[in-house]
Amino acid sequence: MSFPSTRYRTANIDGLDVFYREAGDRSNPTLLLLHGFPSSSHMFRNLINSLSDSFHLVAPDHIGFGRSSMPSVNQFTYSFDRLTEVTERLIAHLDLDRFAIYIHDYGAPIGLRIASSSPERITAIITQSGNAYTEGFTPFWDILFAHAKDRAAHEDAVRQYLTADKTHWQYTHGVPADRLNRIAPEAWLLDQAGLDRNGNDAIQLQLFWDYQFNLDSYPKFQEYFRTHQPPLLVAWGKNDEIFGAAGAEAYRRDLPGGEFHLLDTGHFALETHGEEISVYIREFMRQLPGS
Template identity: 50%
Template sequence: MTAIRYQTATVDSLSIFYREAGTPGAPKLLLLHGFPSAGHMFRDLIPLLADRFHIVAPDLPGFGQSGTPDGMVTFDRIAEAVDRFTEVIGFDRYALYVFDYGAPTGFRLAVKHPERITAIISQNGNAYEEGLSDSWNPIRAYWQDATPANREALRAFLKPETTVWQYTHGVPDATAASPDGHSLDNFYLARPGMADVQLDLFGDYKSNVALYPAFQTYFRTHKPPFLAVWGRNDPFFLPAGAEAFRRDIPAAVVRFFETGHFALETHAAEIAAEIRSFLSR
């Protein structure tokens, strides 16, 4: 049995909740989740890797059990908090596993501290415009014209049935996707004030797209060992986004799985096997 510890770190007066497993001194692996989830999305992956790695999976600020910063929550502020979090817990060199919102968060860390990053695993974590599907069009409209009407239209992404759809779309057998993940996500989304946090982040996602050239320069310059493990049927991040990493990192390994956005819900064992093989090299 894998012992997982559930802890909270104080980072500049902000509480960051995190899951930790494995042995200190083993190679470090930082897991960064996406929208609308939290560190619980790694509940199946962590036990499959904890014998080889020292794993930490924080809830991002404004998500899960972590605190929410005062004022507007932005991706820059999330990345700054996670950067300080790694310093507080002593993660000085680590491999990154990034998914969805975790990707622009983790890539900011890599650009800022390239010497700290030993490898990157991107699971449906995008850094190329060709990876963005038409599902982003309502959010793009808000980037281009931040009217109250365009902001209000994005509340559809926060509905419980939309969360369920994110977990089940593109999954060949929907009965293989546990309801645990989307049920907990919907609980967190329903808390007072969370809708505005998420709407702010939808608007701020344009800052991530603006940084794509900087992320790509980092990839070309430093060429970190890179593994893309991708749910092929993701409605938000297209397979072209996974293939694009090879443009800047020719040695990048790209693997596709016949599933959707939350690939760990159906393919945790397969993705863990890819990670073990990749990081052992």
């Protein structure tokens, strides 16, 4: 019996350590897996194992997350533009020419910046609560957008998003009772351990504040969708109260030929519906031109 082998690697990018997981044969189609808050490439561990027989997979940890470097806010500009630059340089370091992107949460503004800037490189987009439309924002965001307008007045309130209770909530809210036992406890505990590191709170508060500027890029993302019509697979938790199902449905406006799956789960759909998503990806990628 053979088992898929994930390699755990670190690249030096602009003097920073960028940790990434890599698996599969480089001659196979490449999937670049971009995680969200408050997670890391660990969220893709099972998907990587499931797909590495047929695909080449690369999953980096963003700066400030997981095993990548965590410089202080005085040493590094924590913005989504800057996180995108680091990801772009990792792509160049790994000599990735054409690839599909899997976007989740924070991974969406990073991945869609890359896609809209160089459409010729993107073979497909897979989105799991990877938002690109204002319709996707839920009341979860009210305090975050208030914080964006007045950081001092709302900092204490947004710090609740850094607590263990809120991290656990992100993993379990919207998950049916019969699927709760699929959520690996080490997943949310690992995320919380990352948040609890000394200085990480300042990093996350800065990214909370910077998130507002992603909305300025939404028209560019949507124009990219309309003009280039990248193949789209949506695998989204219909009960997600961070990025709501309306955000998934909004993709139909610009990419009506996409494949849509609204799953009976919450924000971290891979934890509860990883097997289903893996099957969707295999079938979806098999149908792409040149596959």
